[in-house]
Amino acid sequence: MATYVVPRPNLTWKxxxxxxxxxAGMMITIKHLKRMLMGQTKVVMQYPEEKWDxxxxxxxxxxxTLVTDDHGRERCVACQLCEFICPPRAITITPEExxxxxxxxxxxxxxxxxxxxxxxCIYCGLCEEVCPxxxxxxxxxxAITGTTRAEMKHDKAKLYELGGVMDGLVxxxxxxx
Amino acid sequence: MDFLTSPDxxxxxxxxxxxTLFLIFLVxxxxxxxxxxxxxxxxxxxxxxxxPNRTGFPLSLIPxxxxxxxxxxxxxxxxxxxxxxxxxxxxxxxxHVNKFYFWIAPALSMMPALxxxxxxxxxxxxxxxxxxxxxxxxxLLFMFAISxxxxxxxVIAGWSSNSKYPFLGGIRSSSQMISYxxxxxxxxxxxxxxxxxxxxxxxxxxxxxxxxxxxxxTNPHFHFSQIVLWIPMCIAFxxxxxxxxxxTNRLPFDLPESETELVxxxxxxxxxxxFALFFLGEYTAMIAGxxxxxxxxxxxxxxxxxxxxxxxxxxxxxxxxxDGTFWHAVVNAVWGVINITVFFAxxxxxLFVFIWIRWTLPRFRFDxxxxxxxxxxxxxALVNIFLTAGILAFTH
Numbered sequence: 320m321a322t323y324v325v326p327r328p329n330l331t332w333k334x335x336x337x338x339x340x341x342x343a344g345m346m347i348t349i350k351h352l353k354r355m356l357m358g359q360t361k362v363v364m365q366y367p368e369e370k371w372d373x374x375x376x377x378x379x380x381x382x383x384t385l386v387t388d389d390h391g392r393e394r395c396v397a398c399q400l401c402e403f404i405c406p407p408r409a410i411t412i413t414p415e416e417x418x419x420x421x422x423x424x425x426x427x428x429x430x431x432x433x434x435x436x437x438x439x440c441i442y443c444g445l446c447e448e449v450c451p452x453x454x455x456x457x458x459x460x461x462a463i464t465g466t467t468r469a470e471m472k473h474d475k476a477k478l479y480e481l482g483g484v485m486d487g488l489v490x491x492x493x494x495x496x
Numbered sequence: 497m498d499f500l501t502s503p504d505x506x507x508x509x510x511x512x513x514x515x516t517l518f519l520i521f522l523v524x525x526x527x528x529x530x531x532x533x534x535x536x537x538x539x540x541x542x543x544x545x546x547x548p549n550r551t552g553f554p555l556s557l558i559p560x561x562x563x564x565x566x567x568x569x570x571x572x573x574x575x576x577x578x579x580x581x582x583x584x585x586x587x588x589x590x591x592h593v594n595k596f597y598f599w600i601a602p603a604l605s606m607m608p609a610l611x612x613x614x615x616x617x618x619x620x621x622x623x624x625x626x627x628x629x630x631x632x633x634x635x636l637l638f639m640f641a642i643s644x645x646x647x648x649x650x651v652i653a654g655w656s657s658n659s660k661y662p663f664l665g666g667i668r669s670s671s672q673m674i675s676y677x678x679x680x681x682x683x684x685x686x687x688x689x690x691x692x693x694x695x696x697x698x699x700x701x702x703x704x705x706x707x708x709x710x711x712x713x714t715n716p717h718f719h720f721s722q723i724v725l726w727i728p729m730c731i732a733f734x735x736x737x738x739x740x741x742x743x744t745n746r747l748p749f750d751l752p753e754s755e756t757e758l759v760x761x762x763x764x765x766x767x768x769x770x771f772a773l774f775f776l777g778e779y780t781a782m783i784a785g786x787x788x789x790x791x792x793x794x795x796x797x798x799x800x801x802x803x804x805x806x807x808x809x810x811x812x813x814x815x816x817x818x819d820g821t822f823w824h825a826v827v828n829a830v831w832g833v834i835n836i837t838v839f840f841a842x843x844x845x846x847l848f849v850f851i852w853i854r855w856t857l858p859r860f861r862f863d864x865x866x867x868x869x870x871x872x873x874x875x876x877a878l879v880n881i882f883l884t885a886g887i888l889a890f891t892h
Contacts (some may be wrong), residue, residue: 345853345856349542351542352542354544355541356541422750
């Protein structure tokens with residue numbers, strides 16, 4: 320294949336002077352400045368004032384939480400599957416038996432303590448996936464902060480507070496369903 | 497010696513001191529800190545960002561009031577926060593540096609920039625006192641002489657840091673200086689030829705009567721033949737401004753610093769207030785340089801229509817009072833203040849251009865700057881002198 324010599328471009332005197340190019344460049348930058356001042360440029364979200372909250376997608380994986388059903392029963396039956404599947408071992412469950420006089424006695428088991436260490440949690444969502452009772456859900460809370468390690472451990476009360484109520488099909492305690 | 501024995505000794509000393517304190521602490525240093533802020537803000541706007549917009553006044557939250565962010569005032573407290581940060585940071589001196597020169601270098605880069613301000617006429621008169629700290633008849637030469645000393649600060653900092661990147665920065669600075677100083681000095685000569693004086697106040701006086709060097713039509717008695725002199729003035733302005741960018745180590749000529757190549761150049765090893773002094777020195781030099789450009793080419797404190805501090809020379813109508821009365825003095829004092837404001841407004845515009853250019857152009861390569869200084873600026877300035885001299889010889 321024959322070689323092809325790329326001709327060097329011959330600069331005009333205007334290009335050699337360099338000043339017109341400088342002025343052209345300055346016009347470009349001042350245009351950007353003007354557009355910013357006129358508010359015509361989109362800028363990043365100003366975080367603490369503007370938040371993602373309203374724009375958060377449905378499938379967002381935020382902090383894991385526990386939910387109660389529409390009858391006020393905690394859905395978790397303390398099967399501990401989530402505890403066992405949790406890759407960083409953030410979940411610790413202490414099960415207990417549901418006393419016979421309770422309305423939900425048929426369910427037999429519930430967590431006495433349910434702790435998720437949010438320092439360890441990697442928001443992978445495996446707990447939600449593995450839960451046979453649809454009791455644990457990753458909700459949209461993403462700014463989980465605390466000043467101590469103890470504060471970062473979400474206990475049962477905190478988890479139910481974050482999770483709230485979720486309607487569902489599973490009514491295990493009700494013999495008619 | 498005249499000064500020491502003159503009956504006005506205490507008056508002159510007192511006013512000089514007052515002017516110095518006013519210029520440095522009330523004008524230049526606040527201007528420096530807000531130039532730094534403007535630099536960050538303008539660069540951000542040019543790059544489609546927002547820049548520092550949080551630290552507003554009163555610097556902290558007032559309990560119960562949500563005032564940590566306002567789109568207008570936000571960021572204006574940034575210079576104060578920066579200063580406090582610099583003061584509180586650890587002043588670390590590495591073990592391998594040459595201590596004496598390491599300590600003296602920041603001062604050497606800051607002081608010349610401040611000293612050059614002495615010769616700048618930053619206003620006409622205020623209560624009869626001329627607004628120039630040192631009215632010396634070699635003002636321009638004084639400016640050039642002192643401002644070229646500031647390169648020692650950079651060279652000594654680079655050398656005493658005893659580490660390779662500062663050293664390269666120092667070497668670059670010294671060779672940069674010899675390539676642009678000639679062009680800078682020579683491109684100011686046409687102004688001297690026209691004005692016939694090296695005293696900066698007299699150059700400004702000349703421009704008030706004959707139109708600004710760069711805008712001769714500000715002269716009320718503008719006649720068309722001045723256009724001929726305007727051409728060499730434009731050339732001188734461009735070459736002088738380019739040299740001034742090199743003098744103040746600003747992009748596109750910030751070779752001693754070149755943060756993308758040399759870490760931080762000559763001040764790599766500096767921290768805390770010593771680093772801040774280099775920073776202040778750079779921006780003070782920018783202000784002094786802009787002030788010199790304003791004095792030489794843009795008519796100093798003069799603005800068409802605005803009279804000077806003695807109420808002379810303007811054509812804006814205003815109430816006249818009899819000479820020596822109280823209101824006469826008040827009106828003239830107001831004009832004096834307006835003159836100072838006009839001067840620093842011009843300086844601020846030039847500072848904006850400095851910033852604007854910095855965030856537009858890439859850095860010149862080392863040899864490109866040398867070539868520019870030696871092969872173009874020097875020759876153009878030299879030819880320009882002959883051109884001006886020829887025009888003057890023909891027209892006068």
